[in-house]
Amino acid sequence: MQWRSPPRLVFGLMLLYLLVAGLIGLRSTALRFNAKVRTAWLSTEALRARVFGKAYTASIRQIRRTIPEDEPYLLSTTGDLGSMLWVRFDLLPRRAVLLKPPDPPGTVDCWQNQIRWLVTATGSYRPPVLEERTARVPAGCSAEPWTRRAP
Amino acid sequence: MTAASVAANLAGLALFTFPGLGLAEWIPALGRLPLRRRLGYAYLLGVVAVGVALFVLSHLFGIPLRRPAIAVVAAAPAGLGLLRHIAQRRRGAAGATAVRRPARPWRIWAGLAVTAVVLGPLTSALTAPLADWDGRMTWCPLAAAMRHEGTVDPSVMVDSHWFVVNSPYPPLLPLAQAAVQEMFGAREDEEFFRALYVGFLIALLLVIYDGVRRAAGPSAAILTVLCAALPPFLSYGAGGATSAYSDLPLAAFYGAALVLLLLGRPGLSSAGAGGLMLAGAVLSKSEGVWLAVPALLLAAIRLWRRRDGPRRTTWGRLAAVSIPGLAAAALLASWRAGIPARIDVQYFSGLRLSDLVVNAFLRVPRILPEVLHWTFRWADWSGFWVLFLAVLIVGRAAFRRPGVRRLLLAGLVPLAIAWGAYVVSPGVGELIGETWNRFLLQALVPLALVFGCALRDLLRRSASKYQRVGSKYQRVRSSYPPVW
Numbered sequence: 001m002q003w004r005s006p007p008r009l010v011f012g013l014m015l016l017y018l019l020v021a022g023l024i025g026l027r028s029t030a031l032r033f034n035a036k037v038r039t040a041w042l043s044t045e046a047l048r049a050r051v052f053g054k055a056y057t058a059s060i061r062q063i064r065r066t067i068p069e070d071e072p073y074l075l076s077t078t079g080d081l082g083s084m085l086w087v088r089f090d091l092l093p094r095r096a097v098l099l100k101p102p103d104p105p106g107t108v109d110c111w112q113n114q115i116r117w118l119v120t121a122t123g124s125y126r127p128p129v130l131e132e133r134t135a136r137v138p139a140g141c142s143a144e145p146w147t148r149r150a151p
Numbered sequence: 152m153t154a155a156s157v158a159a160n161l162a163g164l165a166l167f168t169f170p171g172l173g174l175a176e177w178i179p180a181l182g183r184l185p186l187r188r189r190l191g192y193a194y195l196l197g198v199v200a201v202g203v204a205l206f207v208l209s210h211l212f213g214i215p216l217r218r219p220a221i222a223v224v225a226a227a228p229a230g231l232g233l234l235r236h237i238a239q240r241r242r243g244a245a246g247a248t249a250v251r252r253p254a255r256p257w258r259i260w261a262g263l264a265v266t267a268v269v270l271g272p273l274t275s276a277l278t279a280p281l282a283d284w285d286g287r288m289t290w291c292p293l294a295a296a297m298r299h300e301g302t303v304d305p306s307v308m309v310d311s312h313w314f315v316v317n318s319p320y321p322p323l324l325p326l327a328q329a330a331v332q333e334m335f336g337a338r339e340d341e342e343f344f345r346a347l348y349v350g351f352l353i354a355l356l357l358v359i360y361d362g363v364r365r366a367a368g369p370s371a372a373i374l375t376v377l378c379a380a381l382p383p384f385l386s387y388g389a390g391g392a393t394s395a396y397s398d399l400p401l402a403a404f405y406g407a408a409l410v411l412l413l414l415g416r417p418g419l420s421s422a423g424a425g426g427l428m429l430a431g432a433v434l435s436k437s438e439g440v441w442l443a444v445p446a447l448l449l450a451a452i453r454l455w456r457r458r459d460g461p462r463r464t465t466w467g468r469l470a471a472v473s474i475p476g477l478a479a480a481a482l483l484a485s486w487r488a489g490i491p492a493r494i495d496v497q498y499f500s501g502l503r504l505s506d507l508v509v510n511a512f513l514r515v516p517r518i519l520p521e522v523l524h525w526t527f528r529w530a531d532w533s534g535f536w537v538l539f540l541a542v543l544i545v546g547r548a549a550f551r552r553p554g555v556r557r558l559l560l561a562g563l564v565p566l567a568i569a570w571g572a573y574v575v576s577p578g579v580g581e582l583i584g585e586t587w588n589r590f591l592l593q594a595l596v597p598l599a600l601v602f603g604c605a606l607r608d609l610l611r612r613s614a615s616k617y618q619r620v621g622s623k624y625q626r627v628r629s630s631y632p633p634v635w
Contacts, residue, residue, distance in 0.1 A: 006545040007609045013541050014378070021381035021533035022264060028383065029271030036278045044156070044340045048280050064339070069299070075314060082284070088314065089287040093299035095307050096314040111312050 052125055059127030060090045066130060067094055067117050071146045074099040074115050074133075079123030087121040087128045110141035157277050160346035163331035164194075167350070170225050171197025173232020176239075180411060180421035184361070191357025192424070194350055195407050198400070199431040201225050202323045203479070205330060206303055206434075210486055215301040216326075221334045261373045265380045269353060272392035276345035279393075286395025289317045294328035294344070304489060311491035319487045323434035324397050348399060352392035355403040356380055359596055362410035363603030366554070370610055375603040378538060379595065384531040390589040397436040398589040404431035405442045406596020409561050412450035412472060413554060414600070417457050422471035425450060429472070430479035438568055438593065443476050445564045449557050510574040518573045521583040531588055539602055546605030555604045562597035565590045 039047055049057045067073055073091070076099040077084040088096045099118065102109050116135035121128050137143045171193035175181035181192050204224040208214040254262075281287060292315070296305035303322060307313040328344040337343045356376050364372035385391050390398040408428035415421035429446055432439035450472050458465040526536050549555045569590035573579050 007612055010538075010541050010545045010609060011613070013538055014374070017534055017538045018377060018381070021535070022268070022377075024383065024533055025268035025271065025381050025386075026264075028386065029267055029274065032271045032274040032278065036274050039278060044153070044280075047278075048340060051280055051282060072313075085284075085288045085316065089292060092292055092295035095296075097312055098314040 053127075055127045056125050059129075060087070063091060063119060063128065063130045064094075067091070067119075069094055071117070072097055072115050073117035073119050074112060075119050075121070077121040079121055079126065083121040083124050083126070083128075086124070087119060091119065108138045108141070110138060111144065113138045113141070114144050114147050156341055156343065159331075159335040159337070159341075159343040160277055162335055163343050164346050164350045166221075166225050166331060166334060167197035167201055167327065167347075168194050169197070170200055170228040170232075171195065173229040174200055176232035176235040178420045178424050180415055180418060180424050188357065188361040188364070191354040191361065191403075192407055192411075192428075194354045195358075195403055195428060195431060196424070197225075197228075198323070198327055199404075199427055199434075200228055201330060202326045202434065203430065203482070205326055206322065206482060206486075209301075209303040210482070213302075216297060216303065216329060216333060217301055218334060221330045225330075225334075258369065258373045261377045265356065265376055268380050268386070269349070269356070269392075272352060272386040273346065273349045275387065275393045276349050280340070281342055281345065281395055283389050283394035283396065285389070285397075289320055290325050290395050290397060291328065292316075293320070293322060294325035294332070297322070297325055298329040298333050303486065309489050309491075311493055315493055318490050318493050320397075320437060321434045321439065321483055322486065323431065324395075324400055328395070344395070345393075348395055349392040351399045351403045352385060355385075355399065355406060355596065358403060358407045358410055359599045359603075362406070362414055362596065362600045365410070365414045366558075366600060367603045367607030371603045371607040374606060375599055378535065378602070379599045382532040382535045384588050385592065385595075388531055388588060389585075390592055396589065398592050401432055401436045401439055401442070402593045402595050404428050404435055404439070405446065405565075405593060406599075408432065408443075408446050409449075409558065409597050410600070412446065413453055413557055413561070417454055417459070417468065419468055419471050422450070422454070422468040423475070426472045426475035430475040433476055433479040434483060438565070440480060441568050442564055442593065443480075446561060447473055447476065449561055453554075453557065506575055507571065511570075514574055514579065517579060518570065518583065521580055522587055525583060525587040526591065528588075532591075536591075539598065542602055542605045542609065546608040549601070549604040549608045552604070555601055558597045558600045558604070562594045562601060565593035 039050070042050070045057065045061075072095045075084055075088060075096040096119075097111055097115060099112070102112075114135050114137055116133050118131040118133055119128050120131070135147065137147065168190070172189070174196050175184075175189055175193045178196075181189055181196070184192075201221075201224050205216055205220065208220060208224070209216050214220050281291065293305075293308070296307045297303055300306060303326060307315055308318055327347060331337075331344045331347055332341075335343050356379065359379055360372050360376045362372075363375045367375075379385075383391075385399075387393050390396040392399060405428075408425045411421045411425035411428060415425070429443040432446075433443050451469055454465055454468050454472070525531070527534075550559070569587060572586070573583055576582050
């Protein structure tokens with residue numbers, strides 16, 4: 001005897017899935033369209049400010065203006081690792097060097113001492129802080145290319 | 152996002168689609184497909200062709216990744232394909248295509264529903280700035296460095312002083328991103344590469360459609376695509392179309408390779424096209440190699456069982472499948488050789504066989520509930536896997552075909568890799584939460600094909616019931632393709 005109920009049940013389940021998930025999918029599309037229409041007149045900068053916060057984007061803008069694209073910066077965090085990665089992404093293509101104690105202790109890090117900018121991430125969506133340090137070429141180290149270009 | 156930015160994003164899609172369509176003209180296994188079934192493969196092929204060509208030019212010959220190189224690399228296959236298309240039309244080959252029957256209304260509505268759902272992530276990608284974890288941590292920084300320095304070997308990668316996370320990850324997607332950004336002159340904060348990832352979702356769905364159509368006919372194909380397009384994770388999840396993760400591209404490449412190798416007519420061109428897709432998988436994500444090897448084995452088994460000519464022909468097909476993947480692996484190894492190890496996630500670096508065997512059992516109580524939780528999580532999958540299991544159980548007669556069993560095996564490979572990673576990793580709970588959905592995504596195409604085959608069985612059972620009462624549903628049955 002052929003067992004017919006399970007296929008019917010499965011088709012019923014499929015219909016239910018298509019109805020519910022389909023409605024969710026279409027609603028998501030409608031919401032995105034609505035968001036697109038509402039933000040169509042916004043510039044990229046204004047859109048970023050809406051998503052990431054005004055303070056954060058203003059701080060990033062300020063750091064971008066200060067650090068030239070070809071000059072590296074030291075990166076540290078007072079928050080989580082994620083916020084540091086967020087800041088690093090927004091400062092691309094500037095190259096980051098992770099601020100860390102000399103390894104092994106007592107040695108001189110040739111690179112870190114020659115970088116004059118320190119950017120500190122302070123947490124998710126919170127504005128990063130920029131500090132200018134005194135960069136110098138330590139004894140026994142050769143001057144890195146960006147030190148020759150920096151004013 | 153401005154109108155110019157939207158146009159640049161869509162032009163970014165064309166940057167890979169047209170070269171892919173051009174190449175497809177030269178590959179009979181793809182060229183003879185109708186456009187809607189060819190388009191997904193063409194996009195994937197375009198990404199592989201343009202990406203690998205730029206990779207080789209930059210890495211081996213030092214040619215800068217600037218507009219002239221990108222334009223030539225994209226225009227050459229598109230132009231060659233156009234020439235071949237014109238030549239074939241002149242010879243009258245195009246006129247010999249089969250007569251098309253008008254599509255049934257419900258299939259048109261289903262197609263429109265899929266289109267409407269996919270427009271959501273496309274709109275989102277064109278509206279909001281990128282805000283996902285892996286995209287901002289790994290893939291986009293590499294793309295930005297490549298574009299800034301005009302090379303696939305930027306200084307940030309080759310010098311260990313610079314802060315880079317997951318440095319040895321394969322560079323195909325960052326390269327494609329950099330090509331789009333450079334080609335259309337993106338300025339600071341302009342993300343012209345966002346549609347690129349939505350393109351992979353569209354390609355994935357088209358590949359599923361083509362695969363299920365080959366294996367189970369058009370009705371099962373459109374129903375499967377409709378079901379597979381709806382889970383929100385595919386569109387908006389961390390790894391979906393609005394993110395810049397490489398899981399969706401990997402899923403599309405792996406799935407396309409499986410369709411061409413396990414469902415295509417055995418021949419040199421389908422073997423070569425499948426091999427190119429595997430090359431794309433190898434260069435998309437680290438797991439690509441782990442997926443390519445079983446796919447190659449499954450393809451080899453099928454080719455060996457269905458050898459229809461002299462032994463030399465079978466060996467030629469096996470070579471066509473494996474050479475692109477091996478070449479991609481060699482290129483990747485050469486690129487990685489210049490990159491020092493830094494903060495990199497290495498799931499299998501501390502792998503010991505004893506750990507694997509012992510933990511495979513000891514960790515089951517820890518892994519299984521988490522895996523089930525994420526698989527059936529409503530917010531990510533909207534019940535898709537419940538339906539999947541129900542269809543498979545009731546349509547289990549489909550497993551009598553060896554092809555379906557092979558597809559199921561291919562679908563279980565990403566999940567087995569995930570299980571292996573969970574067995575040896577220390578922070579297993581967190582890892583499952585971060586990665587399991589993405590492994591399900593990588594397995595989606597082969598599992599959707601299995602779903603389609605089981606669905607075909609259910610449709611046939613329903614149709615045969617109607618046939619017995621002499622109803623008009625007879626044509627449903629006649630539309631099925633022969634069992635392959």
